[in-house]
Amino acid sequence: MRYLLLFLMLMISPPAMAQEADIETRARKVSQSLRCVVCQNQSIDDSDAPLAADMRKLVRDRLKAGDSDAEVIAYMQERYGDYVLLKPPVQGNTYALWFLPFVLLIGGGVWFIRTGRRGEAS
């Protein structure tokens, strides 16, 4: 009887454990993308702040409750604003941030080539 019980437990636990592990990896990934709002440049995964610990717990609880990764991130964004996202979203007020380096690179390259040619000509 005891062996049967052990056998049954072994049969049952692997899928359950796999699911736990899956939630854990997803929670880690989501936590790495969320900013710890009290420490500014750490993710809640990195931070030792008590609020970050509570936020990690909330991320896990919501994932267990069946939320997708994106839904959990959106939940935090609705409450703490874009600031809670470590990677700024590409949107109206961040176009300069995302695209200005490329504009400067291309513009600078064009300027460099054009002025360089003129120098050769003279």
Next chain:
Amino acid sequence: MKRFLPILIFLAIGIAFAIALTRDPRKLESVIIDQPFPDFSLTELNDPNAMLTPELLKGQVSLINVFGSWCVSCNVEHPVLMDIAGNETIRMVGINWRDDRAKGQDWLAKRGDPYDVIIFDPESVLAIPLGVVGAPESFITDKTGRIRYKHSGVISSSEWTGTLKPLIKRLETEP
């Protein structure tokens, strides 16, 4: 003109950075203004058997204050809250955040309790949906229980008379 272009660009960037530096990065844009108060079900600090829900915010304007016995600035704010509680009819709701029940009770026993009701939130179950970053932090809800104002940091007497009190008076005239 062309000779001055690099200097002009440098100046433009310099001015942009100078303006950006004057903005306080701790002052987060509040995305929860005009949102209904988040759902919660937590106990009252002084009565572990009494469950509190957002229902308690319906029907009158409330000043909600996040505090904790561990919070140093809350000591500074406390006399202002006592003053408001003594002189005004506004309902004051405390959120005892990330605290120990006994320590929270003790903190209030020593200093006086300005709150009509206190929500005990040791695990940020309500604080995170509220977007709380630090204590003290205060919210004003209207009669329908919707969040209308958020104040980060200590409420000074001048901020109370200049901003919060007029807003509360205005919200009290709303249906």
